[in-house]
Amino acid sequence: MDGTKHRILMVSDFxxxxxxxxxxxxxxxxxxxxxxxxxxxxxxxxxxxxxGVRYVTNGLKVYYVPWRPFLxxxxxxxxxxxxPIVRTIIIREKISVVHxxxxxxxxxxxxxxxxxxxxxxxxxxDHSLYGFADAGSIHMNKVLQFTLADIDQAICVSHTSKENxxxxxxISPEKVFMVPNAVDxxxxxxxxxxxxxxxxxxxxxxxxxxxxxxDLLVEVIPDVCRxxxxxxxxxxxxxxxRVRLEEMREKFSLQDRxxxxxxxxHAQVRSVLISGHIFLNSSLTxxxxxxxxxxxxxxxxxxxxxxxxxxxxxPDDMIVxxxxxxxxxxxxxxxxxxxxxxxxxxxxHLRMKKLYSWDDVAKRTEIVYDRAMQxxxxxLLDRLPRYLTxxxxxxxxxxxxxxxxxxxxxxxxxxxxxxxxxxxxxIRPLHSQLDSRDDSCEAQEKQI
Numbered sequence: 493m494d495g496t497k498h499r500i501l502m503v504s505d506f507x508x509x510x511x512x513x514x515x516x517x518x519x520x521x522x523x524x525x526x527x528x529x530x531x532x533x534x535x536x537x538x539x540x541x542x543x544g545v546r547y548v549t550n551g552l553k554v555y556y557v558p559w560r561p562f563l564x565x566x567x568x569x570x571x572x573x574x575x576p577i578v579r580t581i582i583i584r585e586k587i588s589v590v591h592x593x594x595x596x597x598x599x600x601x602x603x604x605x606x607x608x609x610x611x612x613x614x615x616x617x618d619h620s621l622y623g624f625a626d627a628g629s630i631h632m633n634k635v636l637q638f639t640l641a642d643i644d645q646a647i648c649v650s651h652t653s654k655e656n657x658x659x660x661x662x663i664s665p666e667k668v669f670m671v672p673n674a675v676d677x678x679x680x681x682x683x684x685x686x687x688x689x690x691x692x693x694x695x696x697x698x699x700x701x702x703x704x705x706x707d708l709l710v711e712v713i714p715d716v717c718r719x720x721x722x723x724x725x726x727x728x729x730x731x732x733x734r735v736r737l738e739e740m741r742e743k744f745s746l747q748d749r750x751x752x753x754x755x756x757x758h759a760q761v762r763s764v765l766i767s768g769h770i771f772l773n774s775s776l777t778x779x780x781x782x783x784x785x786x787x788x789x790x791x792x793x794x795x796x797x798x799x800x801x802x803x804x805x806x807p808d809d810m811i812v813x814x815x816x817x818x819x820x821x822x823x824x825x826x827x828x829x830x831x832x833x834x835x836x837x838x839x840x841h842l843r844m845k846k847l848y849s850w851d852d853v854a855k856r857t858e859i860v861y862d863r864a865m866q867x868x869x870x871x872l873l874d875r876l877p878r879y880l881t882x883x884x885x886x887x888x889x890x891x892x893x894x895x896x897x898x899x900x901x902x903x904x905x906x907x908x909x910x911x912x913x914x915x916x917x918x919i920r921p922l923h924s925q926l927d928s929r930d931d932s933c934e935a936q937e938k939q940i
Contacts (some may be wrong), residue, residue, distance in 0.1 A: 498861045499531040499586055503603040504593035505566050507536040508548065511758040513782045514594050514619050517649075517673055519548075524854030526550050531918060533585050535578075537567045537599060551919050555581055559599070567598045571893065572900055574599065578606045579904060583913045589861050591615045592639075595622065596632060601639050608642050608875070609897045613864040616640060617647040617671075618657045621779045621800045633660040634882070638890050641878045644864035647671050647857065650801025653779040662881070669863075671856045672804075674848040675785035682791035682837035683766040689832055692720065694825070695768035695792065697728040697756060697783060698775070705774030705797060706733030711818040712774070713737075714744045716825050723829070724749050728756035728764050765790040770828050776816055778802050784811070789844040791837020795824045810840060872898050 502522055506514040522532040532552060537559040546554045557577055562568035582590070590607035592600035595618050604614045616639065623629040640646060640661040646668045648654040658665050687693070694716070700706045709727075716723055727737065727750065734752070741750045756764055765771065771787035773796035780801045784794050788810055796802050798813040805811070812831070814824035872894070879890035 496862065496865065497529050497531070498525075498858075498865070499588045500525065500533070500861070501582060501585065501587045501590045501603075501607075502532060502534045502593065503536070503590060503597075503600050505537055505561070505597040505599045506594055507534060507554065509539055509542065510565055513673065513780070516758075516782060517617075517619065518593055519552075520674065520676060520850040521854055521857060522552050523550055524850045525857070526552060527851070528854055528858060530858070531585070533581070533587070535581060535599070535603065537561060553585075553919075557599075562598075564596075566596065569598045569602070571602065571605075572897060574602045575606050575609075575897065575900055576904060578603050579610065579901070580913055582607065582610065582612065583910050584916050586915055587612065589613045589615060589864060591617065591861075593617045594619050595636050596620070601635060604639055604643070605894070605897060606901070609872075609894065609901050611869060613644045613861075613867065615645045615647065615860055615864050616643055617649070618653060619649055619779055621653060621656050621777045622660060623777075624660070634886055636661045637882050638879070638886075641882055641890070642875050643667065644867045645669065645860050647860055649673050649780040650804050652801040652804065656779075656800075669856070669860050671853055671860070672848070673780050673782050673785065674850045674853045675782065675789050675844065676850065677789045677841065677845045677848070680762050680765070680786045680789035682841050686837065687767075687769060689769070690722065692723045692770065692829055692832070693726060693768035694723060694770045694772050694795075695726050695728070695765055695787070696772045696774070697761060697764060697787075698773070700727075700729050700731030700733040700737065702733065703776055704731075705776050705816065706731065706736065708774045708776070708797075708816060708818065708821065709772075710736050710740045712772075712821045712825070713750060714740065714746070715818065715822045717744070717746055717749055719822065719826070720829065723825075724751070726751045726753065726764060726768060728753040728761075730755040761786065762790060765792060768792060769832055770795055770825070772825070773797065773802070774816070774821065775799060775802070781805060785844065785848055789841055791835070791840045793828050793831060793835050795821070795828045797821070807843075810843070 502518050507518055525532050534554040538556045543556045543558050559567045590612055592604045594600055607614050622632055640663040648657050648670055649672055651670055654668050654670050698704045713725055741747055765787055771792040771794045773784055775797055778800040784805050787794055788806055794811040797816040812824045812828045814820040876891050880887040882890055
């Protein structure tokens with residue numbers, strides 16, 4: 493690290509008050525970067541009445557731009573309509589690095605495109621895995637190829653995710669860094685009192701959708717309840733597959749052994765986790781899975797499908813892996829139940845504190861920013877050939893899009909010069925102010 497302090501704009505459609513892995517990643521990473529002395533600003537779309545500029549913990553500034561979600565919390569793709577507001581925010585905040593998150597965030601792709609047009613350094617973090625065969629994946633991979641054709645650096649949350657991103661986008665592996673997620677171990681602590689093993693409680697907290705393996709749960713739960721009379725399930729989460737789980741509960745008369753909590757606020761996740769012994773993850777695809785870290789930090793033994801980057805998350809003695817098939821999942825649950833007497837939640841929590849830290853993630857991300865700032869600055873004519881490699885027809889289309897975007901930017905520069913946009917004063921994070929105040933108090937005490 494060269495010691496340079498960066499001015500970072502985090503961009504994604506996914507942020508507070510919505511909760512999920514991407515939202516948590518952006519929030520915790522931003523907080524730790526603020527502690528390191530960098531300036532961080534977040535840009536996302538409006539959520540309900542939450543629009544305009546807001547400040548969250550430690551003075552983290554969030555721009556809720558007046559775009560409404562179109563589908564699955566994504567804004568409607570507009571290509572060029574976001575250019576004026578992205579340009580204004582970048583100039584007002586004196587941004588040096590634009591950091592986009594999540595491959596299916598429309599706002600992320602458009603902001604990175606505009607930032608490159610304006611000559612700023614850009615970094616992209618991919619949080620998910622995608623296939624190569626279905627229509628949705630083919631479309632998303634082509635969009636990702638367009639965005640990463642002219643990127644400075646990219647980040648993936650696991651080695652499996654890195655391989656997937658390189659294959660899908662064609663980006664050079666040398667440009668891709670692996671920086672894992674982490675967990676706030678201060679928030680996710682075990683129960684002070686160790687639970688009795690007279691009744692085994694298996695906890696599931698997940699969006700109840702196909703990708704998260706809700707259909708697999710429908711087949712696994714009845715078999716586990718039949719084989720282990722002392723096992724009970726607690727299921728937190730909501731989604732279109734919740735109906736199937738409730739039908740399963742009615743069909744097998746498991747109302748007293750399968751508790752459906754519905755959507756669980758993030759602040760209450762810990763209280764649900766510490767009521768169980770085993771955490772069950774049935775995802776069919778997963779780049780990393782922060783939920784596993786949260787469960788392990790609370791002292792739960794994890795049973796998970798062996799998919800994506802999940803095998804990289806925890807040591808073998810803290811997780812039992814299984815193929816995404818009902819029979820193998822049931823076998824893994826049986827193995828986990830046998831392992832429970834040797835599991836100490838407090839010891840597991842201490843191990844998680846050493847394994848994962850958001851401060852470490854921030855320092856590694858800081859290195860990526862330093863590398864991005866060292867990359868050469870190129871003009872439009874030098875950048876266009878990179879888009880031509882995206883396909884015979886797609887490459888030409890991408891070049892046209894970038895040329896139009898460049899002309900619109902030049903038009904904005906003429907109609908509203910950058911000198912006419914007021915730059916906002918920097919507000920130091922609260923902890924920095926307190927530290928400086930403590931230092932001044934100590935100096936005064938020494939003088940006295």
